Amino acid sequence: MQGLVDIFKPLYDLWLSFEAFMVGPASPGLLGYWIVIALMMTGFYIVIAHDNLVKKIVGLNVFQVSVFLFYILMAKVTGGTAPILAEGITQYSNPLPHVLILTAIVVGVATTALGLALVVRIRNAYDTIEDDEILAVEEEEDR
Amino acid sequence: MLMMGAVGLAIARIRDLFAVSMLSGIFSLIGAAAYVVLDAVDVAFTEAAVGAGISTVLMLGTLALTTRKEKLGGGKSKSTTAFLVVAVTGAVLVYGTFDMPRYGDKIAAIHHHVVPRYIEKSGEEVGMPNIVTSVLASYRSFDTLGEVFVIFTAATGVLAILGRARRRREDEEADEGGSDTKGAAS
Amino acid sequence: MMHRKVVLRVVSKFLIPPILLFALYVQFHGDFGPGGGFQAGVIFGSGFILYAILFGVETVKRVLPPWSTRLLLVVGVLTYGLTGVAGLILGGNYLDYNVLAHDPLHGQHYGILIVELGVGITVAASMITIFNVFAGQSGGD
Numbered sequence: 284m285q286g287l288v289d290i291f292k293p294l295y296d297l298w299l300s301f302e303a304f305m306v307g308p309a310s311p312g313l314l315g316y317w318i319v320i321a322l323m324m325t326g327f328y329i330v331i332a333h334d335n336l337v338k339k340i341v342g343l344n345v346f347q348v349s350v351f352l353f354y355i356l357m358a359k360v361t362g363g364t365a366p367i368l369a370e371g372i373t374q375y376s377n378p379l380p381h382v383l384i385l386t387a388i389v390v391g392v393a394t395t396a397l398g399l400a401l402v403v404r405i406r407n408a409y410d411t412i413e414d415d416e417i418l419a420v421e422e423e424e425d426r
Numbered sequence: 427m428l429m430m431g432a433v434g435l436a437i438a439r440i441r442d443l444f445a446v447s448m449l450s451g452i453f454s455l456i457g458a459a460a461y462v463v464l465d466a467v468d469v470a471f472t473e474a475a476v477g478a479g480i481s482t483v484l485m486l487g488t489l490a491l492t493t494r495k496e497k498l499g500g501g502k503s504k505s506t507t508a509f510l511v512v513a514v515t516g517a518v519l520v521y522g523t524f525d526m527p528r529y530g531d532k533i534a535a536i537h538h539h540v541v542p543r544y545i546e547k548s549g550e551e552v553g554m555p556n557i558v559t560s561v562l563a564s565y566r567s568f569d570t571l572g573e574v575f576v577i578f579t580a581a582t583g584v585l586a587i588l589g590r591a592r593r594r595r596e597d598e599e600a601d602e603g604g605s606d607t608k609g610a611a612s
Numbered sequence: 613m614m615h616r617k618v619v620l621r622v623v624s625k626f627l628i629p630p631i632l633l634f635a636l637y638v639q640f641h642g643d644f645g646p647g648g649g650f651q652a653g654v655i656f657g658s659g660f661i662l663y664a665i666l667f668g669v670e671t672v673k674r675v676l677p678p679w680s681t682r683l684l685l686v687v688g689v690l691t692y693g694l695t696g697v698a699g700l701i702l703g704g705n706y707l708d709y710n711v712l713a714h715d716p717l718h719g720q721h722y723g724i725l726i727v728e729l730g731v732g733i734t735v736a737a738s739m740i741t742i743f744n745v746f747a748g749q750s751g752g753d
Contacts (some may be wrong), residue, residue, distance in 0.1 A: 287619075295463070298463050310682070320519045320523070324515065331512070337447075337492065339447055344450055344454075344477075345453065348454060348473075348477070350455060351461075351473070352460060355469060357527075358465075360531075360537065361530030361532065364465060364467070365557075365646075366545070366557040367556045367645065367646070368549050372490075374547050376464075376465040378541065378545070378561055378562065379540070379560050381466045382558055383533075384469050385469050385562065387651075388650075389472060389577060390573050391550070392477070392481050393576065394740060396481075396581075396582055396584055396742045397583050400440065400584040402488055402492065403492065403746070405529045412492050412493065454719075471646050471647065472654070479654070480654060480657065480658060480739055483658075484742065484746065488746070491746070518637060553717040554643040554720075555643070555644050556643055556645065558648075559648050563649075563724040563728055564720055567707045568707060570709070570727070574688070574730070574734050574735075577735060577738050578685060581742055582685075588748075589745055589748075
């Protein structure tokens with residue numbers, strides 16, 4: 284068991300050094316938020332720049348995960364542990380965002396499933412899942 | 427988290443949708459690891475089960491029903507415009523973070539409204555060690571009720587969209603078959 | 613399809629019972645460690661989905677016919693809602709668990725357990741339903 288823990292030691296050390304850099308005097312302590320924003324914008328870019336509907340939904344998922352990460356980042360308290368009551372621990376991370384995000388993840392997958400179902404229906408009706416081709420078919424029908 | 431960024435970029439570039447759905451699973455898994463180090467064990471658990479498991483399966487199911495390849499092309503001007511919009515939005519958001527509390531700040535506003543009560547009293551009032559569970563199911567059970575209804579509605583919606591569609595198509599085929607035989611008879 | 617992937621089929625046969633058991637553990641141990649209805653539901657659902665992927669949707673439909681998952685979907689939501697009504701009838705507010713037993717602490721315990729069970733049933737049933745509908749589509753084509 285200990286050997287298993289040791290395997291992940293370097294990774295955790297890497298994280299600790301990243302965290303030290305993030306709260307250290309050299310940075311404004313906002314680096315985590317900036318990474319989240321970069322991720323969020325990646326998702327946003329996928330949604331608006333791609334025509335494929337499945338790709339758009341993947342983009343929405345990326346956006347979603349980055350919002351979740353944003354909430355969890357805000358919930359972190361330096362020196363805190365996971366919010367499970369135990370003897371001898373006084374500092375916990377904020378449990379409220381955890382609750383909100385926990386439910387949001389499951390709701391997120393349910394809505395993703397709904398979106399994918401719509402994509403399948405669109406494919407059945409138009410024989411394509413590319414945005415511009417669907418528009419072309421629509422114009423064809425209008426004429 | 428930097429790894430997440432790399433995977434995100436890969437998702438944006440790769441056009442093979444099969445690889446994209448696999449990458450989105452990897453993306454969720456790395457996200458789950460990030461939640462663990464940020465002390466959100468419950469959330470990490472859910473993300474690992476949901477993001478890496480179910481949604482990848484659903485994506486693959488959709489791909490089996492549609493196409494695997496994303497169409498090439500898609501206009502240079504469109505992606506340039508999109509990039510500009512994204513860059514401006516990102517810049518505005520980064521400007522917004524300058525007012526945010528620092529990472530791990532104990533005196534940030536969100537740690538001071540109802541949360542101290544949850545942390546101090548939930549052991550006595552609800553009697554459960556896991557604060558997340560007691561907040562989820564007891565203090566904020568109305569929220570959770572709403573979420574359960576959302577899931578219920580989504581499942582019903584999928585049933586309504588896909589379950590009915592298939593039956594209708596079968597009906598149409600049956601109708602066509604019927605009219606064909608009729609036409610042949612007349 | 614049934615003759616290939618022997619390794620996958622054998623390994624998954626070993627894995628599926630522990631997955632379902634683990635889901636139940638997560639469901640009822642959520643008060644003490646990480647876990648709860650949402651996670652348990654997803655894990656329970658994924659056990660069935662794994663089985664459906666490897667052995668075909670029809671095999672799963674023999675165990676869990678479509679009407680039963682739809683029924684479970686409703687039962688889960690109603691379990692949650694009626695727990696709230698039970699609190700109302702026993703003289704508390706809606707979703708007030710303190711009145712469910714003589715001791716408020718026990719009431720809270722029962723309330724959370726039942727509510728989490730409702731959540732778990734709903735999530736598991738909806739995951740299985742959604743997957744069945746998606747998989748049933750390709751079978752129909």
